[in-house]
Amino acid sequence: MKHLQVTVHVDDDHAPEFFELLADSPTIAETRLVDWSMTVSEQSTLLYTVDGDPSTFAERAADTAGIDSVELSETTRGQTYVLVVMRPLETPLFAAVQRASTQAGLIVRKPIIYRDGTMSARVVGDAEPLQRALDAAPDGVEVQIDEISQLQGHASDPVVQLSDRQREAVAVALELGYYNQPRGATHEDVAAELNCAPSTVSNHLQKAEATIVRGVIDEFGIDT
Template identity: 50%
Template sequence: MKRLRVTAAVDGESAPAFYGMLADSPRVAETHLLEWNTTSEGVETVLFGIRGDPGQFAAAAPQTDGIGSVTLSPASGEWTYALVDTRPLSTSLFAAIHRARARPGLVVRKPIVYRDGEMHFRVVGESDALQAALAEGPEAMDVRVESVGTFRGALDHPGTRLSERQREALAAAHDLGYYERPRGATHEDVAAALDCAPSTASRHLQAAEAKLVDAALDEFGPAV
């Protein structure tokens, strides 16, 4: 089973108005498609996270093709969440995306991230299905495959990226109070617990911390 990380850009003249609101609005920094639910009537209820002006989004979205009601949550920090009823088959671009996403043999993983005129997403599936979906993408959409690899399932959890020694170093540091404020232990204390040199303990901690920080800052979570 393969996994892809993909970026897609849509020709501005061909993009539906709602796509522009998601990916290229001066009043919205970025939008995350978090979940969707498809009904038998051809309506999808989609949960979006919006970093920007939710009022403008809620007022303008129902005026665009294929969009019904928009319900906003109270703001949570810089993010607001919106439930949006859509009819994806009502515009050619979203219909083509819908057909590609509904193809047997693949799954589009969430979130789908929209910003700076582009959409970023991950796909997992069989090689033939992935290739066919990419080949059948809308003509107005420029698709770039950013990375390809083997889907690792549970191994995608950031903790599984750590080596055994890195995990031991983090556990020892945590138990000794190294991450408390004020700090309750030093590299030397961690080294003594691991029976290694302080420089070695420091190297293990730095490598482990870097892996966890990379995972935390990745907009998609752990790499797939």
């Protein structure tokens, strides 16, 4: 079973307007497709997160072919949820994603990331359906395979790699608001809950955070 990290490049002459709004908007740093609902009807519902100002995207997307509605959440710390109802058959690039995600023997993992004029995704499956999906790319679309690996087991999950005490420290810190902005708790507050020294909490949190960050970087193939 293969695990592919792929980047999709779209020729300027073939780039749908909706794709350009997602991947190449001057007011948006990054857009992620975090979930979707594929139905038997002609409409699908997609949930995006937008890092940046989504107002221009929302205004223009609502008037784009194949897009029936766009709804924004409140913006929190520069991030906004965007709920889009679309007709995939009228949005060819997403129709290709939909075909791939519904093909037997193939999984397109979430999130799908749009930035710098490209779309990045992680795909899991066997060789034959993977090749069929690559061969079915629309005109003007180049699918670049960045990495091929075997899908690893659950032990590769960075959270699983944490010690029991590290997981407990992170859970307590999260509950007390240590990771809020502004910070709602200190090492001393977490230490009081765990009945240990603040220096011990600091050590647990630093090691846990490093493990989790390394896991995320490895998962998305980010160069370091």
